[in-house]
Amino acid sequence: MVSRNNNDGDTLELDVLELFCAWPETSLKLVLDCVASDDPGTRLVGLWGLSIIDFGGTKYFGLVADAVCDPEPWVRADVMSTLSTIFGTGDPSRARALLITGTDDAAPEVRSAAVAALGSSRDDMVTDILVARADDVDPGVRYGLAWSLARRPASKARAALERLTTDEDADVRDAARKVLGVPPSSL
Missing domain, CATH: 1.25.10 (Leucine-rich Repeat Variant)
Structure with missing residues (x-):
């Protein structure tokens, strides 16, 4: 099922989406385990998974929003980007407030992501x-x-x-x- 000759990640992403659809309960459990991981890269994968599983941010918005306090700046920066997508419509006023707060984050990559995310407002x-x-x-x-x-x-x-x-x-x-x-x- 996974294409081994596509280096751009698009095929892998589509394959993961197929897996999410085929085994939704297992996928959700694995994604939630990733979000709770001690490894920041694994947390990032989990947060991405939640934004896909809960496309409009109606069920797991809080878990993604809580990650604006993650100790790793690059995870917080990714959350800023996620909150500016359709996922942020799960709680638009909270997403906006978190993005605004992100413009004052100590880490420049978070401020940069927040500034970019607010560009459409x-x-x-x-x-x-x-x-x-x-x-x-x-x-x-x-x-x-x-x-x-x-x-x-x-x-x-x-x-x-x-x-x-x-x-x-x-x-x-x-x-x-x-x-x-x-x-x-x-x-």
């Missing part, structure tokens, strides 16, 4: 939160922020993007310029 409060990240110490966060501020009508978003066009990091400057539609030679 267009309300003023989220814009204010994103604009506040324009001074983040991590260039990866500022880079993602530039893209998350794209197509926001607020003047404060434009002002933050204009500041980012002079950022010390070349990638951040380039992203801000692209978002603003400004040719690199114009600044």
